[in-house]
Amino acid sequence: MADHDFEPEIIVFACHYCAYAAADLAGSMRLQYPTNIRMIKLPCTGKLEIIHLLKALEAGADGVYAAGCMEGECHYLKGNLWARKRVEYAKTLLVELGIEPERVEMYNMSSAMGARFAEVANEFTERIRQLGPSPLRGDGAALDVVPATVAATAEEGQPT
């Protein structure tokens, strides 16, 4: 049953060319989006490996999503397609582990879609709020490992 009192901790892997730029734009447009999301910038979502998704969950994240360019417009051509494949595979692993596959997701947006970035952040945070805290949180304690260790396996960056 959903625990509506908790604040989801969400990790976002955003690509430099589109999603991260969209996040910047959302900021410039003064659009509201939840502070629950913590961004990790990647040169391309194609850099995302399955282990990054798993480690994010291990670290206690309630949800993880990758945000890349629109399909067909990936700056590195197919990176976002690989990312989608890996997210789908990670979902199957979660099902096996008895964890809701909805806790990981793949989104696509262009650098001009500031509004979409905010929309996705709102949507996903709400989804996780409904799902409740990650079963790895045990008694609902806060994230016990700072995302830095997760980011250490990818390229770190924080929005200004």
Add this chain to the structure above:
Amino acid sequence: MKSGSNLEKIFEAGKFAVTAECGPPKSADGNVIVDKAKLLSGVVDAANITDNQTAVVRLCSMVSAHLAADNGLEPIMQMTCRDRNRLAMQADILGAAALGIKNILCLTGDHGCFGNHPQAKGVFDLDSIQLIRMYKNMRDEKIFDCGEEISVAPQLYIGCAENPFADPFEFRALRLQKKVNAGVDFIQTQCIFNIPKFKKWMEEVRALGLHKEVRIMAGLTPLKGAGMAKYMKNFVPGMDVPDEIVERMAAVEKGEPQQAEGKKIAVEMIKELAEVEGVAGVHIMAVEWEIAVPEIVAAAGLSPRPAVA
């Protein structure tokens, strides 16, 4: 005379041979075979006693063959390469010969995945062609596969199956040549529905002169209903059932009428196949419908069976 079996004598006497098939029960009840033997005794020249057909465990062929022989039906024992290695196959043929069983059909065997024990290890120590040659050498050279002499050799009439409708089609007549080279005496084909295609195969067989070196029996399965026809057409691999036959069966009412039509088609086919040059007999595979065989044989003008010395 290689074995002196009734089947061999029929062929040697130049008569058109008729064989059927007998499925042993999935139990220790030998009476099932006894009843089938009594039904077919005198109706056919000999009958195949299947050997774990489609990899389903049944009372073994040798014992069933023995029970059949004791009840007036000459058996054609079957041996597959799936369930036995060369030791067992040699031991079993000595046993069969000791019991007076003379006809042996050498088969590769359906793969175990089709049966009720798909997890079993398929033996396949030999293939059917090696098996034919091994039995021929036991009979004629009086030696085991290892070369040792056999003091009392088995008297065998060696048969095998051939599928004119399997692929590669161009190789099928040559494959029969290979079996003839290995030493086979008679062959039974897979059941025929597409007579034109069978005739084409026979053309190639005759071109190689094989019909003079081996006795070829045309296989036939009487259809019990339109459902069976459709099933065989659509779901049995390698089965070539022309649309006209399915339509003929479906045009008639289910039950008795369809069964009658099935028997009628079978009789027509037997008559047509008997006219094909090189066909020395017919092999009627009435799967779990042995009861239809006497009627079909009679309607095809093949009763009573000739008595041969």
Add this chain to the structure above:
Amino acid sequence: MITAERKPLDELLAMLEGKDKVLVAGCDTCVAVCLTGGEKEAEILASELRIKAKADGRSVQIEHTSAIRQCEWEYLDMIAGKVAEFPVVLSMACGIGIQSMAEKFADTYVLPAVNTNMLGMPQEHAVWLERCGACGDCVLADTGGICPVVRCSKSLMNGPCGGSHAGLCEVTGPNKEEIPCAWALIYDKLMAQGRQEKLMEITPPKDWSKSSSGGPRKMVREEAKPV
């Protein structure tokens, strides 16, 4: 190469029941190449097991390591220190590597994380097909380079059987995938090579005593042994 497939998760969990300190050991040769048990996959499996444990409220210490090749003593020396820290090792190597680990680390409880399945090759990326039966008596010269022992479902030496249809075997894969008939392939190949007469030769029964059927085999290179 040797290929293997990871055992289903519930089988692994059953094996690891009650074991809370586990080292997942990958191997960076064959199983890495077939994307089943290399360092990358070992890391993922360790993570999966930790996630499962956490979700179930169990406290565990599950780490991963990887050997260049688990079937060579020298490479096992390199991970010996790490292995010594754990009572249980879940090895993702093929059966050879797993057994080498078990022999070298005699006091460690070594478990198989994978089912070693075949000597296969990647026909296309990420698809492996069985190719060699390790029969000890290779006949590829006679069959146009196509193995009848392991690519024919019945290991026929004088195929095809009556179940061959449209170039396909009567047997289908576990998910009903089509299997090419090895003898249809051999027939086509020998015909293309102009070696029809080979097809008519009767190949005698195979000497299975040279295969594993004859007992576990051994190979020695006397000339390479140290003096």
